[in-house]
Every structure is written in C-alpha cells, then in structure tokens.
Amino acid sequence: MTRLLPWLYLAAAFLFIYLPVAALVLFSFQDGGLPVPPFEGPSLRWYADILSDDDVMAALTNSLMVAVASAAVACVLGFLAAYGLARHVLPGSALIRGLLIAPLTVSYLIVGLGLLIVIQRTGLGLSLFTAGIGHVVINLPLCFAIIYASMGAQQQNAERAARDLGADEFRVITLVTLPMLAPALAAAFFLSVTLSWDEFIISFLLTRFDVTLPVEIWSMLRSGLSPRLNAIGSLVFLISVTAVLVLEIFVFRKRRP
Amino acid sequence: MSTGHQRLKGPGFVTPALIWTFAFFVVPFLVMGTMSLATLEGRTLVWGLSLANYAELTEKAYLWRAIMVSLEITLTVTVVSVILAYPLAWIIAYRIPPRWQRLALLLAILPFWTSYVVRSYAWLLVLAREGVVNQTLISMGLISEPITLANTRFATVTGFVHFFVMLLTLTIYANLVQLSPNYRRAAMDLGASAFQTFRHVVLPLTLPGIVTGAFLTFVLCIGDYVTPQILGGNTELTVPQVIMVQLGRRADFPLASALAIVLMAIVTLVYILSARWLRLDRL
Numbered sequence: 001m002t003r004l005l006p007w008l009y010l011a012a013a014f015l016f017i018y019l020p021v022a023a024l025v026l027f028s029f030q031d032g033g034l035p036v037p038p039f040e041g042p043s044l045r046w047y048a049d050i051l052s053d054d055d056v057m058a059a060l061t062n063s064l065m066v067a068v069a070s071a072a073v074a075c076v077l078g079f080l081a082a083y084g085l086a087r088h089v090l091p092g093s094a095l096i097r098g099l100l101i102a103p104l105t106v107s108y109l110i111v112g113l114g115l116l117i118v119i120q121r122t123g124l125g126l127s128l129f130t131a132g133i134g135h136v137v138i139n140l141p142l143c144f145a146i147i148y149a150s151m152g153a154q155q156q157n158a159e160r161a162a163r164d165l166g167a168d169e170f171r172v173i174t175l176v177t178l179p180m181l182a183p184a185l186a187a188a189f190f191l192s193v194t195l196s197w198d199e200f201i202i203s204f205l206l207t208r209f210d211v212t213l214p215v216e217i218w219s220m221l222r223s224g225l226s227p228r229l230n231a232i233g234s235l236v237f238l239i240s241v242t243a244v245l246v247l248e249i250f251v252f253r254k255r256r257p
Numbered sequence: 258m259s260t261g262h263q264r265l266k267g268p269g270f271v272t273p274a275l276i277w278t279f280a281f282f283v284v285p286f287l288v289m290g291t292m293s294l295a296t297l298e299g300r301t302l303v304w305g306l307s308l309a310n311y312a313e314l315t316e317k318a319y320l321w322r323a324i325m326v327s328l329e330i331t332l333t334v335t336v337v338s339v340i341l342a343y344p345l346a347w348i349i350a351y352r353i354p355p356r357w358q359r360l361a362l363l364l365a366i367l368p369f370w371t372s373y374v375v376r377s378y379a380w381l382l383v384l385a386r387e388g389v390v391n392q393t394l395i396s397m398g399l400i401s402e403p404i405t406l407a408n409t410r411f412a413t414v415t416g417f418v419h420f421f422v423m424l425l426t427l428t429i430y431a432n433l434v435q436l437s438p439n440y441r442r443a444a445m446d447l448g449a450s451a452f453q454t455f456r457h458v459v460l461p462l463t464l465p466g467i468v469t470g471a472f473l474t475f476v477l478c479i480g481d482y483v484t485p486q487i488l489g490g491n492t493e494l495t496v497p498q499v500i501m502v503q504l505g506r507r508a509d510f511p512l513a514s515a516l517a518i519v520l521m522a523i524v525t526l527v528y529i530l531s532a533r534w535l536r537l538d539r540l
Contacts, residue, residue: 006348013345014365017423020379021368023389027382036387077274084270100274103282105524107480109497110517114285117292117510137281140274198372201482205504214374221378221487225385233375240370248363 028230035227046231059216070135071192078143086151104141112205126208134202139192150184183251190247293514310515327495331479334417342425350433369423377487380416408490416484425470432466468534
C-alpha cells in the first residue's frame with residue numbers, strides 16, 4: 001500500500017492538473033451549443049466558426065505581432081545590457097542590474113496602471129503599440145537575466161582570442177558572442193513570446209480598438225459558456241504549448257551532455 | 258588605450274535597456290505614486306499632497322474588506338499550493354527514474370503555459386452548475402442536486418491553486434535534485450526514520466526553494482485580477498478587482514493608484530519578512 005501511495009498521488013495530481021485542459025479541449029469538439037456533458041460529437045463546427053470570424057482572426061494576428069515584436073525588442077535590449085555589464089567594468093553595475101530586474105517584482109496590473117496614467121497624461125493614444133511597450137517592460141528583465149546568466153568565462157576567452165586576432169567589437173559580437181549565446185537567446189525569445197501571447201491585463205488596459213486575443217476572449221466571456229470559447233481557448237493553448245515544446249526540444253535538449 | 262576604449266563602450270551597451278526601464282517603468286511608477294496623493298473633485302483631478310486616498314482605505318468598509326479578502330485568499334492559496342506541490346515534486350525527483358524526470362516535469366507543468374483568461378474559463382467549465390464535476394457526482398449518485406461551485410471563493414482558490422501547484426512543483430523540484438543523496442543516506446544510516454530524515458534533513462535544506470516559490474506565489478496571486486473576476490463572482494472583491502472598478506466606472510485614478518501602492522507595500526513587507534530564505538537569483 002505504501003509503495004502504491006506515491007503513484008496514486010501522482011495520478012491524482014495529474015488528474016487535477018489536466019482536468020480543466022481536458023474539459024476545454026474535449027468540449028471544443030462539442031456538436032451542441034453548450035460545452036457541458038453529455039459530450040455529443042466530435043464536430044469541428046466551432047473551429048470552422050472561429051476560423052471564419054474576422055474579429056477573432058484579427059485579434060490572433062495582433063497577438064502574434066505584439067508577441068514577436070515585443071520579444072525581439074526585449075531580447076535585443078536584454079542582450080546589449082547583458083553584454084555591457086558582463087564584459088565591461090561599469091560604475092554602479094549592481095545598481096543597474098537591480099534596476100533592470102525590478103519590474104519582475106511588480107505585478108502586471110501595476111505596470112499597466114502606471115503606463116496607462118502616463119499615456120493618458122501625454123495624450124498619446126492607446127493602441128497595440130502601447131501594449132507592446134508594456135510587454136517589453138515585463139519581458140526585458142527575464143531576457144536580461146537569462147542572457148546575463150549564460151555569459152560565462154568560456155565565451156569570454158573565445159572573444160579575447162578573436163580580439164587578439166584583430167577582430168573589431170562588431171565582429172566579435174556577431175561572429176563569436178551571438179553564435180555562442182544562441183541557446184540563451186532562443187530561450188529568452190520563446191519565453192517572451194509565450195508570456196506576451198498569454199498576457200491579458202496590460203493588453204486590456206493599454207489597447208483600445210485593435211485588441212489582442214486574450215482581450216477578445218475576455219469580451220466574449222460576457223455571454224457565458226460557449227463551445228466557441230472552448231475552440232479559441234484550445235487554439236491559444238496549442239500555440240503556447242508549441243512554443244514551449246520548441247524551446248524544450250531545440251534549446252534545452254542540446255545543452256545536456 | 259584599449260581599456261579606456263572599453264570603458265566608453267560599456268555604458269553604450271547598457272543605455273538602451275536603462276532608458277527603456279526608466280521611461281516605461283520608473284517614470285510611470287513615480288507618476289502613479291504622485292497620482293495617489295492627488296484627489297478627485299467631481300470629475301476633475303486636483304494634484305496635491307493629500308493622504309485622503311489612504312485615509313479612505315480605513316474609513317470605507319468595502320476598501321478595507323477588499324484588502325482582507327485579498328490577504329485571506331492569497332495566504333490560503335500559498336499554503337495549500339505548497340502542501341500539494343511538495344509531494345508531487347518529491348515523487349518526480351525521487352520516485353521517477355532520472356531519464357524520465359524531465360518529461361514528467363514538463364508534463365506536470367504544461368498547462369502552466371496558458372493565459373490566465375483561458376485557464377480560468379476552463380475551470381468555469383469544470384465547476385459550472387451543469388459542469389463536469391456536478392454531472393459526474395450526480396451520475397455517481399453522490400448528490401441529487403447540482404452544488405454551487407463556480408462564482409465562489411472556493412472556485413477562485415481552486416483556479417489559483419491549480420496554477421501555483423505547477424509553479425511550486427518546478428521550484429521545489431529544482432531544489433530537491435540539487436540535494437546530494439548522501440545527506441539522506443547518512444541520516445538513514447544513523448537510524449533516522451523516513452519521516453525524521455524528511456523533517457530534520459531534507460525539509461530544512463529545501464526551505465529556500467519553498468520560500469522562493471511561496472514568495473512568487475504570493476506576489477502573482479495578490480496582484481491577479483482575472484482569476485477572481487472570472488471564478489469568484491461578485492459577492493466579494495479583491496484589491497485588483499476594486500482597482501479595476503475605480504478605473505472603469507468612476508475613472509478614480511488617484512484611489513486606484515493608492516490601492517496599487519498598498520499592494521506594493523504588502524509585497525515589499527512580505528519580501529522583507531522572507532528575505533532571509535529567499536534565493537531569487539537562483540531561479
């Protein structure tokens with residue numbers, strides 16, 4: 001009995017963890033109008049429904065654009081800062097590191113609220129662009145931390161060798177540093193894409209007419225449970241999971257000896 | 258010559274990120290702090306150095322109540338999540354063969370990577386009146402009438418615990434696998450029972466991982482608007498929900514800012530209390 005106990009616990013835990021996901025995905029194939037038991041189907045009508053819905057598709061495209069663009073900006077800024085701090089002696093570098101990491105400890109709602117107040121004061125309009133700015137704020141600390149942590153002595157030696165052989169700073173970065181950091185950069189990028197893709201509150205506060213997918217889902221939620229929402233939710237989940245699996249397979253697998 | 262050259266370049270690399278953080282994080286935060294000291298007269302904003310918004314927090318019952326509700330929910334979620342996650346992390350670290358551990362961990366936290374909105378909606382499906390749980394219990398003959406599960410604090414806590422069990426499993430697992438098995442072997446050799454080994458050896462050594470995960474749970478949980486809004490119904494409001502009400506219906510930015518500052522103050526206080534065991538750099 002005591003031998004079985006861990007496996008029973010594991011089974012119960014996985015049941016708890018996957019119960020909502022299973023309900024979400026299963027009833028996205030519901031043939032009827034309500035995503036509750038009994039299950040009728042399977043039917044793809046709700047997927048056909050959302051794929052032909054212009055608002056949903058526009059929100060999906062917006063979400064992808066904001067996620068990729070904000071992740072790219074966060075990675076570039078994060079990489080430059082990590083390179084500057086890891087390779088050069090700077091006054092107050094501990095303080096700079098603290099400042100760059102600080103947004104991690106503040107909840108998204110507060111980051112969004114602060115930006116909303118400033119944007120309203122300055123008279124700039126709310127748009128996907130302002131939501132993207134917010135997403136860079138929350139992803140920059142992660143990108144910086146991930147890239148900074150993987151800038152080891154091994155890379156530094158290779159960079160020094162390149163410099164001794166006459167490479168200028170630009171060549172050192174593009175031909176030595178960046179290729180050696182590729183796994184960390186990919187990790188930072190995909191993590192940022194996933195977080196931005198899933199993020200709701202900042203997008204909700206900082207967009208107006210064009211919205212991201214979580215915001216679109218939010219406004220559809222007002223009309224209650226619907227297999228349409230299940231279909232969109234399953235799609236969102238599938239895309240997040242794909243990003244995580246790409247990260248796992250192509251980045252972390254390679255790092256293992 | 259070359260070192261002088263390098264000194265000039267270092268700041269150049271760091272500047273863009275610093276400007277971004279300063280312009281879009283530090284400045285908005287300072288403006289928000291100033292806003293919390295302003296007041297709203299009718300619909301016009303009056304800048305000043307007034308503590309009226311903070312005084313309102315203790316004077317108006319619904320504001321004080323929201324702070325208490327947030328603290329109760331967050332503490333419940335943190336404690337329950339740690340208690341549920343620890344055995345799961347333990348089983349993955351010590352019962353599953355090493356070559357399958359990474360896969361087991363990946364599977365155990367896969368639903369973690371879903372939007373708060375989608376995850377909360379999924380729990381609504383499970384807990385709704387006609388939902389999976391009620392229908393299952395009825396078909397098993399355990400209940401005859403559906404019980405109210407959605408739109409309660411129970412639903413909010415369940416939605417949160419689901420998310421944070423996955424987060425904590427990850428941080429505690431990371432701590433457990435770093436632990437040398439020799440500690441446990443030594444304790445067992447010296448005659449300690451399995452429970453004694455856990456209580457006096459493993460638990461103290463994994464405390465930093467627990468505290469770090471619990472701190473993250475606390476921070477993310479107390480600041481979340483989506484989960485209580487979708488699952489909790491409107492019978493009781495948390496601080497983030499009250500903030501959103503102030504922003505939406507009343508456009509009372511000063512009061513919303515004051516509430517945000519209070520949230521940050523609570524998080525800072527918890528940070529100071531747990532700083533001794535926190536290992537944020539080792540995440």
